[in-house]
Amino acid sequence: MAGELELGETLDGFRIDEQVHSGGMAVLYRVSGPPSDFPLLMKVPRLGHGEPASSLISFEVEQMVLEALEGPYVPRFVAKGDLARVPYIVMEQIVGRSLAEWVGRSPLPADEVARIGAALANALHSIHLQDAIHLDLKPSNVMLRPDGHAVLVDFGLAHHGHFPDLLSEEYRRPIGSAPYMSPEQIAGGRSDPRSDLFSLGVVLYELATGQYPFGTPTSERGLRARLWSPPLPPRAIVADVPEWLQEVILHCLEVDAGERYPAASQVAFDLTHPEQVAVGDRGRRLRLPGTLTILRRWIRATGYEPPEVPRPSATVSRASIVLAAVASTHTNEAQADAIREAVRRIMAAGGHTRLAVVSVVKPTSDLGGDTEQDTASRQRIRHLVVLRHWAETLQLTAGQVSFHVVESADPAEALLAYARANQVDHIVIGAPPRDVALRGMLGAVSSRVAPDAAPEPLSFFRLLGTVSTKVAAEAPCTVTVVRARSAG
Amino acid sequence: MRIALFADIHSNLDALTACLTEAEAEGAERYAFLGDLVGYGAEPGAVIDVVAEHAARGAVVIRGNHDAAAVAGETDTMRDVAAAAIDWTRGQLDARQLAFLQGLPLTVREGEVLYVHASAEQPSQWIYVSDEYMAARSLAASGGARYVLSGHVHEPTLFYTSAAERPVPFTPVPGKAIPVPAHRRWLAIVGSVGQPRDHNTAASWAMLDLARHTLTFHRVPYDWRSAAAKIRAAGLPEFLAARIERGE
Numbered sequence: 001m002a003g004e005l006e007l008g009e010t011l012d013g014f015r016i017d018e019q020v021h022s023g024g025m026a027v028l029y030r031v032s033g034p035p036s037d038f039p040l041l042m043k044v045p046r047l048g049h050g051e052p053a054s055s056l057i058s059f060e061v062e063q064m065v066l067e068a069l070e071g072p073y074v075p076r077f078v079a080k081g082d083l084a085r086v087p088y089i090v091m092e093q094i095v096g097r098s099l100a101e102w103v104g105r106s107p108l109p110a111d112e113v114a115r116i117g118a119a120l121a122n123a124l125h126s127i128h129l130q131d132a133i134h135l136d137l138k139p140s141n142v143m144l145r146p147d148g149h150a151v152l153v154d155f156g157l158a159h160h161g162h163f164p165d166l167l168s169e170e171y172r173r174p175i176g177s178a179p180y181m182s183p184e185q186i187a188g189g190r191s192d193p194r195s196d197l198f199s200l201g202v203v204l205y206e207l208a209t210g211q212y213p214f215g216t217p218t219s220e221r222g223l224r225a226r227l228w229s230p231p232l233p234p235r236a237i238v239a240d241v242p243e244w245l246q247e248v249i250l251h252c253l254e255v256d257a258g259e260r261y262p263a264a265s266q267v268a269f270d271l272t273h274p275e276q277v278a279v280g281d282r283g284r285r286l287r288l289p290g291t292l293t294i295l296r297r298w299i300r301a302t303g304y305e306p307p308e309v310p311r312p313s314a315t316v317s318r319a320s321i322v323l324a325a326v327a328s329t330h331t332n333e334a335q336a337d338a339i340r341e342a343v344r345r346i347m348a349a350g351g352h353t354r355l356a357v358v359s360v361v362k363p364t365s366d367l368g369g370d371t372e373q374d375t376a377s378r379q380r381i382r383h384l385v386v387l388r389h390w391a392e393t394l395q396l397t398a399g400q401v402s403f404h405v406v407e408s409a410d411p412a413e414a415l416l417a418y419a420r421a422n423q424v425d426h427i428v429i430g431a432p433p434r435d436v437a438l439r440g441m442l443g444a445v446s447s448r449v450a451p452d453a454a455p456e457p458l459s460f461f462r463l464l465g466t467v468s469t470k471v472a473a474e475a476p477c478t479v480t481v482v483r484a485r486s487a488g
Numbered sequence: 489m490r491i492a493l494f495a496d497i498h499s500n501l502d503a504l505t506a507c508l509t510e511a512e513a514e515g516a517e518r519y520a521f522l523g524d525l526v527g528y529g530a531e532p533g534a535v536i537d538v539v540a541e542h543a544a545r546g547a548v549v550i551r552g553n554h555d556a557a558a559v560a561g562e563t564d565t566m567r568d569v570a571a572a573a574i575d576w577t578r579g580q581l582d583a584r585q586l587a588f589l590q591g592l593p594l595t596v597r598e599g600e601v602l603y604v605h606a607s608a609e610q611p612s613q614w615i616y617v618s619d620e621y622m623a624a625r626s627l628a629a630s631g632g633a634r635y636v637l638s639g640h641v642h643e644p645t646l647f648y649t650s651a652a653e654r655p656v657p658f659t660p661v662p663g664k665a666i667p668v669p670a671h672r673r674w675l676a677i678v679g680s681v682g683q684p685r686d687h688n689t690a691a692s693w694a695m696l697d698l699a700r701h702t703l704t705f706h707r708v709p710y711d712w713r714s715a716a717a718k719i720r721a722a723g724l725p726e727f728l729a730a731r732i733e734r735g736e
Contacts, residue, residue, distance in 0.1 A: 057651065064667050084671045131661075163666055164648045164658035311661075 005029060005044060012081060014042060014090055025055050025156070030093060033078075040078060041093035044086075056083065058156035061166055063089055065155040068162065069130055073123035074152055094151045099142035099203075106210040107238045110245045113207045114271040117248075119150040120200055121268035125423055127152065128193040128264060131161035131313045135190060137199035138180045139206070159190045161311040178223060179212045183255050186223045189306030193316055194257040197264060201252025208245060209237040213253060227255055227301035228294065233285050244274045247283030255297070257307050262319030262352035265423035269321060269354065269402075272422070276402035318351030320425035325415055325471075326390050327430075328359035328383035328405065334484035335430045336390060342428050342482045344394055355394070355401045357387045358418055360411040380405050412470035420476055427475055429468045431483040489698045492516035493678045495605070495639025497539075498554065499529030499577065500682025500732070503691035504538060506710035507681050514695055514706075520596075522639040522678065523552025523605030526589070527570060528728050529682055530718035532558070532577045536585045543588075551592035552605040552639065553614040559590045569725045576724060600670065601696075602633035606640035616641055623647040623655035623675050635668070635696065636675040643686045644679030644694070644705045648672055660705035668696075668703045676703060682715075682732075689735035 004027060005016045014033040020041070021028040031042045045059040063080045066089060076092035102108065102116065120142060127134060134141070136157040143151040157175055159165050167175060167190065174186045182198035189195070205213045213231030217223050234241040234249055248270050254260045261267045270277045277283070288294070309315060324343050326336060347353050361383060383405040391401055408414035419427055472479040492511035497504050511519070519542045526532040543549045554570070557563050558578055563571035581589075594611040595604045602608060607615035607622060609629035617626050618641055627649070630636045647655035649672050660666060668674050679692025690707035697703070716729040 060669070067667075083669060162661045162664040164646065164656065166648070166650075168656075 011042075011086060011088065012079065014040070014079070016042070020093075025058070031090060033090065036078070038076065039093040039095070041075070041091055043089045043091070045088075047087070056087070057166055059083070059087055059089075061158060062155045063087075064163055064166075065132055065158045065160045066091065068160055069127060069132060069155075071126045071130075072149060072151070073126040074155075094143040094145065094153065096143045096145040096151065099139040099144055099150070102144075103139045103206060106207050107241075108207050110208070110240070110242050110274075113204060113245060114274065115148065116144070116150070116207060117200065117204045118268045118271040119144065119148055120203065121264040121271065122423065123150040123152050124193075124196050124200060125264035125268065125316070128196070128312055128316045131311060133159045133191070133193050133312050134196050134199075135159055135185065136176055136180075137196050137203065138177050139203060142203075159312070161191070161313065165190055173220065174223060178218065179206075179214060179216050181223065182257075183227050183304065184257060184306035186220075186227070187304060187306045189309075191312065192257050192307060192309045193264070193312045194260050194262070197252050197260050197267060198254075198257075200264070200267065201249050201260075204245075204249045204252065205231065205234060208241050208249065209234045211237060224301070227304050228298040230288060230294070230297070232288060236286050242274070243279045243283040244270075244277035245283075246285075247277055247279045250282045255301070255304075263316045265316075265321055265425075266319060266352075266354055269356075269422055273402060273404075278398040318353075320351070320353050321423060322346055322353055322355050322426045322428065323415070323419055323422075323424045324355060324357050325427065325429040326357055326359055326387055328361060328386045332430070332484075335482065338482045338484040339428055339430055340390065340394065342480055346426060346428070346480075347394065347396070353400075355391070355396060356404060356418075356422065356424070357391055357401065358404045358406060358415065359383055359387055360406050360408050360414045362409060363407045412467040412474075415467075415471050416474055425477050427471060427477060427479045429471055429479065429481055431468055431481045489518060490514070490516055491518040491520055491601075491696045491698065493520050493522060493637055493676070493694045493696060494681050495522035495678050495692075496524045496552070496642055496680035496683060497521070497526075497529075497535055498524055498680070498682035499526045499532040499535050499573075500691075500715050501529075501531040501534045501538070502712070502715040503682045503708075503710045504535055506708045507691050507693040507706075508538070510706060510708050511693060511695065516695065519547035520603055520637065521547060521549045522603060522637060523550040523592075524554045524639060525549075525552065526558050526574075526577050526581075527552075527554030528573050528719075528724075529715065529732075530722040530724060532580050533582070533585055535682075536581070536588055540585075540588050548596050548598070548603050549592055550596060550603050550605050551589070551594055555589045555592060556612075559586060569727050572725055573728060576722065597631065597633065600634035601698075602630045602636045604630075604636065604638050606638060608633075608636055608638075614640065617647075617675065617677060620647070620655050620657060623657070624653075627655060627673055627675055634670050634673055636673075637696065638675070638677055639680065641677050642680035642683060642692075643677070644692050645677045646703065646705075647675040647677075649674070660703075662690075662705055662707040665697070665700075665702040665704045667701060669701050674703070679705065679707075684732075684735045687735050689732065 007016050009016045014031040016029050017032055018030040020030050026043050026045045029042045031040045045055055047056055060083055067077045075094055078090040081088040134152055141154045176185045180199040180202045182195035184192050184195045202213055214226040234246045252260055384403050387403045406414045468481050472481055521539050525535050525539055539549055557574045563574050604611050607617050607626040609625045617623050644660055646658045646660050649655055678694040681691050684692055689712050690709045694705045712732050716733050719729040
């Protein structure tokens with residue numbers, strides 16, 4: 001079977017140009033072949049005498065999963081070689097650096113940990129939505145592109161809900177990388193996307209403190225210790241770790257998958273909005289819990305069973321992020337009420353839906369305020385007070401709702417950018433009034449256009465009227481355009 | 489070569505028509521009918537005619553236990569509703585249609601593929617491949633076929649062999665092409681065209697692509713109201729109409 005390939009040799013139309021890596025499981029070559037707008041990498045497994053059969057199955061899994069995945073967060077799949085003949089995968093060579101390079105410099109500052117963590121969480125969310133789970137997330141399996149995007153590599157232990165799980169039956173022992181493995185994986189569970197969130201928590205912990213939260217156990221018993229023995233709080237190791245970051249990290253590291261974030265998009269959301277993280281005891285604690293608590297955890301761990309997950313995307317789809325575009329100075333109470341009722345119905349569907357209440361206001365400089373009342377921060381607080389009041393009767397918990405005032409002269413673009421950056425699943429936005437098509441007043445646009453204000457140039461109203469249309473046309477997700485029921 | 493697979497049609501012409509239409513649109517190059525053309529439903533003659541037309545053009549057609557019962561009139565091992573439907577069916581078929589059923593083989597082997605209605609272990613005993621153990625026995629009796637394609641059990645399932653040759657079940661996701669490389673062995677239960685029982689009323693069929701080595705399970709919504717109305721109009725047991733209305 002395949003061994004090392006000769007430079008200059010051609011395999012199925014791909015010429016071997018350079019060996020770029022020779023690892024324990026596989027050899028990587030830079031290859032050239034049919035014209036493509038990205039460099040090509042060929043991965044060839046080490047097979048044959050002395051190589052474990054598991055590496056072939058793992059390679060089969062990687063071929064299957066990588067071919068099925070799409071998007072910028074995984075290497076683009078180009079071709080594969082028949083396992084019975086010459087097994088290989090040709091894929092995009094990621095231009096960037098391995099996250100492992102960052103680990104050497106850890107502990108890193110909180111903002112850098114958050115930036116990398118959010119990039120990683122976005123990448124995970126993308127594959128989870130496609131019904132895949134990586135199950136071997138660790139710094140050496142992540143590449144960071146120069147623009148900051150994270151790319152997941154090495155899908156040899158991955159699970160894809162559309163395909164038979166070839167690995168689940170081959171191993172009686174847990175498979176994964178010991179420091180990063182989730183409790184579910186240790187118990188043999190391979191179908192829960194929240195397993196990747198646990199590993200993400202380990203990576204964040206490592207970047208923030210320079211240490212592994214659970215060490216590097218080599219025995220199965222050692223692995224199981226993380227089911228009951230909690231990690232030292234990051235702030236006990238590096239005092240500079242902010243409470244919000246510790247909250248996020250320990251939230252990812254909860255033993256029960258159901259206690260973790262329900263979806264990677266919500267981890268990314270918290271890491272990009274530190275001020276909105278609901279910090280609890282988890283974020284503040286500075287030492288390990290007492291003996292009694294640990295004893296209790298130990299007793300619970302003895303009966304541990306991983307949760308049943310029918311399909312990876314099933315948990316993720318119940319954990320959506322809803323954006324409500326709300327005017328922070330109401331000019332149209334009926335519409336604000338109608339948007340709130342639409343949001344209430346969406347939130348009532350259950351699951352772990354989070355709500356982001358967003359108001360787009362014109363940049364402060366344009367408002368031309370000259371009194372103290374109109375300074376930027378005062379403006380901002382006033383808008384936030386209105387948004388919070390708007391949401392009060394929804395009776396959501398602190399971790400479930402967040403409030404955002406975005407300054408922009410282009411409300412539609414601002415909402416779209418927010419939705420894209422935050423993996424929003426559903427936008428709720430007000431429609432322009434039916435009887436004044438051109439004077440469409442969008443919920444998200446602030447105040448200064450009151451019904452009794454002096455007439456504005458027609459073009460300005462035309463612009464406003466197109467906001468919800470533009471959002472509906474270009475949003476990456478579902479959009480509900482809300483109009484209050486009129487009497488006539 | 490793309491082979492469209494249909495099992496357990498059970499005299500449901502509405503469901504069969506919907507599946508055939510989709511298979512054609514998906515580019516089927518060959519057709520295989522994996523047994524139980526008749527039984528339960530109200531249009532046995534019309535279903536046989538459609539299948540016989542395909543057979544004349546080279547389709548594979550396998551005998552199922554309901555087909556055998558309709559020919560022989562032996563319903564001793566059947567439940568009451570099934571037996572009642574077979575008795576009714578026999579009265580609906582003309583000599584040509586009965587002869588067609590009578591001529592059907594229990595298995596067909598073509599290269600790496602074995603077509604069989606139930607387990608390949610004693611095909612005439614109609615053994616249900618209901619778990620890993622039964623799948624292992626069917627594979628063991630398949631004469632080394634890489635792909636064993638069956639029906640009889642109505643829930644779509646794909647068994648794949650692990651490195652230790654042990655079959656493992658997988659419940660397919662409709663419409664997703666599953667890689668089925670030839671270095672493993674596969675046993676597919678393609679699901680029922682005419683009487684789905686997994687709480688989904690849509691008809692099941694599957695497509696095996698031997699060039700790409702993929703297998704795709706499909707579900708097609710069809711007019712089960714029409715099929716149920718015909719069952720009632722024929723005076724067949726009410727249970728059989730209610731069953732396809734609920735997909736169970």
